[in-house]
Amino acid sequence: MRVSVKKSGGIAGLKVRAEIDSEQLSPKQEREMKDLVERADLFDQPAKPGGKSMPDQFQYEVTVEDQGKTHSFVTNEAAASDDLLELVDWLIAASKRKGS
Amino acid sequence: MSRSHSHSTDFPVCCIIPPVILRNLAEKGDDTQRDLAFHVLQVSAHLRGKREAIGSFAFAAAVSTGQKRRTIYDAQNRRVLPGKLVRGEGGPRSKDAMVNEAYDGSGKTYDFYQKVFGRNSIDDHGMRLDSTVHYGRRYMNAFWDGQQMVYGDGDGQIFERFTKCLDVIGHELTHGVTQYEADLVYEDQPGALNEHFSDVFGSLVKQYARKQKADKADWLIGKGLFAKGIKGVALRSMKAPGTAFNDPLIGKDDQPAHMKDFVKTSDDNGGVHINSGIPNKAFYELAIRLGGFAWERAGRIWYVTLRDRLRTDSEFQDCATATFDVARELYGADSVEQRAVRDAWDVVGIKVGQTSARKAKAAGVGRLVVNATRRR
Numbered sequence: 001m002r003v004s005v006k007k008s009g010g011i012a013g014l015k016v017r018a019e020i021d022s023e024q025l026s027p028k029q030e031r032e033m034k035d036l037v038e039r040a041d042l043f044d045q046p047a048k049p050g051g052k053s054m055p056d057q058f059q060y061e062v063t064v065e066d067q068g069k070t071h072s073f074v075t076n077e078a079a080a081s082d083d084l085l086e087l088v089d090w091l092i093a094a095s096k097r098k099g100s
Numbered sequence: 101m102s103r104s105h106s107h108s109t110d111f112p113v114c115c116i117i118p119p120v121i122l123r124n125l126a127e128k129g130d131d132t133q134r135d136l137a138f139h140v141l142q143v144s145a146h147l148r149g150k151r152e153a154i155g156s157f158a159f160a161a162a163v164s165t166g167q168k169r170r171t172i173y174d175a176q177n178r179r180v181l182p183g184k185l186v187r188g189e190g191g192p193r194s195k196d197a198m199v200n201e202a203y204d205g206s207g208k209t210y211d212f213y214q215k216v217f218g219r220n221s222i223d224d225h226g227m228r229l230d231s232t233v234h235y236g237r238r239y240m241n242a243f244w245d246g247q248q249m250v251y252g253d254g255d256g257q258i259f260e261r262f263t264k265c266l267d268v269i270g271h272e273l274t275h276g277v278t279q280y281e282a283d284l285v286y287e288d289q290p291g292a293l294n295e296h297f298s299d300v301f302g303s304l305v306k307q308y309a310r311k312q313k314a315d316k317a318d319w320l321i322g323k324g325l326f327a328k329g330i331k332g333v334a335l336r337s338m339k340a341p342g343t344a345f346n347d348p349l350i351g352k353d354d355q356p357a358h359m360k361d362f363v364k365t366s367d368d369n370g371g372v373h374i375n376s377g378i379p380n381k382a383f384y385e386l387a388i389r390l391g392g393f394a395w396e397r398a399g400r401i402w403y404v405t406l407r408d409r410l411r412t413d414s415e416f417q418d419c420a421t422a423t424f425d426v427a428r429e430l431y432g433a434d435s436v437e438q439r440a441v442r443d444a445w446d447v448v449g450i451k452v453g454q455t456s457a458r459k460a461k462a463a464g465v466g467r468l469v470v471n472a473t474r475r476r
C-alpha cells in the first residue's frame with residue numbers, strides 16, 4: 001500500500017509532501033499505517049471537500065494505492081475527520097524519519 | 101466538522117441556572133457575570149444544537165456598542181473548539197504568555213479598527229472577539245474558523261507560538277471583517293484578495309500600535325514567528341514579495357510581485373497565500389508614495405473598498421478599479437491620492453484609469469458601480 005499526501009495552505013502557505021510505501025516500513029509501523037488508513041476511510045472520501053475552506057486552514061491532497069486500486073481526493077481541515085488528520089500527521093512524521 | 105465547537109460539558113451550571121437569569125446577567129451583570137452568563141448560554145446552545153439562534157441573541161444581549169469584549173479559551177492541546185474559558189474582558193493577566201498575547205493583540209486590533217475607521221468589532225456590531233490558544237499538538241498554524249481566532253503552539257523547530265506577532269493576530273481578525281463585508285470566497289483570485297486584505301490590515305495594526313510611518317515600517321508579516329535556525333525573517337514581505345524566507349527545511353518564499361509571475365496552482369486553494377504578493381506589493385507602493393501614516397489614506401481607501409465595493413467573486417482587476425474609484429470619491433479626481441493608486445497598481449502590472457475602466461465595463465465588471473449603492 002502506498003499513500004501520498006500534499007499539505008498546503010495555512011497562514012504560512014508552506015507545502016509539505018509525504019509519500020509512504022508500507023512495504024518499506026518495519027512490521028510494527030506497517031500495522032500502524034494500515035490501521036490508520038482503515039480508520040480514515042481513504043477509499044470512501046469524496047473527490048472534493050463538501051464544505052468551503054476557512055481562511056488559513058490547511059488543504060490536503062491525498063492519493064492512496066492498494067491492491068491495484070487508486071483513489072485521489074482533496075480535502076481540508078474543516079471537512080476532514082480526526083482520523084484522517086491523524087493519518088496525515090503520521091505520514092508526514094514517517095516521511096521525516098525516512099529523510100533524516 | 102465533528103471537531104468544531106463540540107463542547108465537552110464541563111459547565112454543569114448550564115443546567116441549573118434558568119436561561120432568563122442568564123440572559124439578565126448577560127445584559128446587566130458586571131463583566132465577569134456577563135462573561136460567565138454568555139459562556140453558559142453559548143454552551144447550552146451548543147448542547148441543544150442551536151448555536152446560531154441562541155448565539156446571535158447572546159451576542160446582541162451581552163454586548164453594548166463601542167465596547168471591546170474579548171474572551172480567550174485554552175484548547176489544552178486538543179482539537180476541540182473553543183476549549184476552556186481562561187480569560188474574559190477585564191480579567192487578570194494569565195501566567196500563560198499565549199493567553200495574554202491573544203488578549204492584548206485582539207484588543208489592539210479592535211482599537212485600530214475602532215479609532216481609525218470607527219468600526220465596532222469584526223461585524224461592526226460589537227461582536228465578541230473569541231480566541232483559542234494551544235490548539236492541537238505542536239500545531240503550526242493560526243486560522244479563522246468563521247467564528248473565532250485559533251492559534252497553535254508551533255513545534256519550536258520551525259515555528260514559535262502563533263500569538264507572538266501582532267500582525268498575525270490582526271491578520272486573523274481581519275479574516276472575520278472580510279467575512280462580514282466583501283465575503284471574498286477563499287479560492288483563486290478572490291481568495292488571494294482575502295489574504296491580501298488580512299496582510300494589509302494586519303500590518304497596519306502593527307504600524308498603528310508602533311506609531312510608525314510608512315517608510316519606517318518593516319512591511320513584514322509574522323516577523324519573529326520562525327524558530328531559531330530557520331533562514332527567514334518572516335512569512336511574507338509586502339515590500340519585496342518572494343524574499344521573506346529561503347530555507348532547506350521549509351523551502352523558499354514563492355510569492356510573485358507582478359502579474360507576469362502570477363502562479364496558477366491547485367495547492368493552497370489556488371495559491372491564495374502566494375498570489376496575494378501582487379496586491380500586497382501594490383499596497384506597499386501606494387503607502388510609500390503617499391508617505392506618512394499608511395493607515396490614514398492608503399488604509400482608508402482599502403477599507404472602504406473592502407467594506408463597500410467588493411463582491412464575493414471580485415478579482416485583482418475589480419479590486420484595483422474599485423480602489424481607484426474610492427480614491428476619487430474620498431480625495432477627488434486626479435488627486436495626488438488617486439494618481440498614486442493608479443501608479444501603485446501599475447508597478448505590479450495592473451492598469452486602472454479611463455481606458456481600463458471602459459474595458460472592464462465591456463467585460464461586465466461595470467456591475468461594481470451598481471453594487472456600490474446596494475451596500476451602505
Ligand SMILES: [Zn+2]
Nearest residue numbers: 055056295298
Ligand atoms: Zn490568512
